[in-house]
Amino acid sequence: MVLPTVLKRKHSLKGKQLLPVIRKLRDIQDAHGIKQLARTSSARRTENMSNEDVLKAVEDLTGENGTELLELAGKDPNDEDFAKLLLHVCILHANEKGQPEGQDLQDPELGHSSATTADREQGPTCTSNSRKATDKDQDSNGGKRRKLQDSTTEVKDKDGTQIQQGESLDLVKIDKRIKELNDKSSSSLSKRKDTLKNSLNFFLQLLRKDCTISNCTPDDLKHFLVWKDDFGKTPVHRINCTFLGTKELGSCECPRRLAAGTVSVMVQNLSEIFYESGRGKFWDERSDTGNPAAAHCIKQYVKLIQEEQAAAHVVPKQAKPIFLGKIKRIASYIDNE
Structure with a gap:
């Protein structure tokens, strides 16, 4: 029995080129030609998923609207079989091209990256040089902590921030905050x-x-x-x-x-x-x-x-107006609550 293809851990197509996915789906004419569809998880069969769940899984995987991807591929957005095929093709492409970016391993006791295999084979001198070079490049590695080395016992910034000697700088927390702000900046308008x-x-x-x-x-x-x-x-x-x-x-x-x-x-x-x-x-x-x-x-x-x-007497859609009297009643209701 052939095991089904399952989406690999942490693989995603967000920010990736989706043109190969659209082309591959466009070339598929028979919606029932594939016997076993790829899955987002081993326990969840794509064949048993509802159309809404399939489109949501596509959007979670690609960051794009599944209906629009089907339209680009020339398929009927309301066809559940082709929606499942879209998810199938996305999973296959994600397993091939959507691997997460690699991260350097860190020794928690030494506080720096581990030496490479080539460094270990070349001997202790090369390993020592490699560790020194790694320490110099530590500021550019986003997933690590580094020590603030200062000759004074205390540094006071202009805004009153005090940094004690030997205090660690949590770059993981800083990077997490930057990513949080970047996610907020990517509004629905920029996605469209x-x-x-x-x-x-x-x-x-x-x-x-x-x-x-x-x-x-x-x-x-x-x-x-x-x-x-x-x-x-x-x-x-x-x-x-x-x-x-x-x-x-x-x-x-x-x-x-x-x-x-x-x-x-x-x-x-x-x-x-x-x-x-x-x-x-x-x-x-x-x-x-x-x-x-x-x-x-x-x-x-x-x-x-x-x-x-x-x-043709097509009337543009407009938002339903809300008047001052309604706003006052809403505000009064909130105050009473």
């Missing part, structure tokens, strides 16, 4: 931008093998926007459709598009992506250089989308 950038890279490679963000043109970008528009869920009814002016999907054959507001925000995010890639903020029509998202044809495309949906 990263997903959009991955989608653009994927599409440009399908469009032309030599097409990248650095040489993408406004026409290439317009093709990308039309391609993304096919994944929309907003019904845009035609003038002669009986469902015109309603939000119902109905039984008509009217297309489903991205909302005009979504397209406008997407173009803004694309402009920021190109700017961060070094292509500036503006597009020069004479030299055909600069930021393609700022080109006139892209602005005209957004305007046409807005006019089309306005003619």
